[in-house]
Amino acid sequence: MMLDPQADLGRRAWLPCVFCGSNAPLYLLHCEVNLVWVQCRKCLHRWWHDTGVGHPRDPQQLFDAARFEWLTSGPGSTSALPGPL
Numbered sequence: 001m002m003l004d005p006q007a008d009l010g011r012r013a014w015l016p017c018v019f020c021g022s023n024a025p026l027y028l029l030h031c032e033v034n035l036v037w038v039q040c041r042k043c044l045h046r047w048w049h050d051t052g053v054g055h056p057r058d059p060q061q062l063f064d065a066a067r068f069e070w071l072t073s074g075p076g077s078t079s080a081l082p083g084p085l
Contacts, residue, residue, distance in 0.1 A: 001044035004029055013038050019045040 004027065012025035013036055020043040029046065030037040034054040039046040 001046075003027075003044060004039050004046060006030070007039055013049070015049060017043060017045065018047065018049075019043050 006029045007027040009025075009027070011028040013028045014025055015038065016023050017026065017040040020040060022040060022042045024041050026038040026040055028036060029039055034051045035048050036051060037046065038049055
């Protein structure tokens, strides 16, 4: 795995890594309501973490919304959406 280009030590999340158990600060790559997209500094795994604050959301909704936006933003995209990519 590679270090994400958005990884910045100035943006950290203080959570234990769910993959390697490291207690080093995680890179905070993105946040969406109660979800944070983080990357471990040691094993470089990335995952969505639900902070439990606010209205719970499923991370899959973020990917579905991004896919819908991508499909509908192209030229001639007024037709019905195709199936899974």
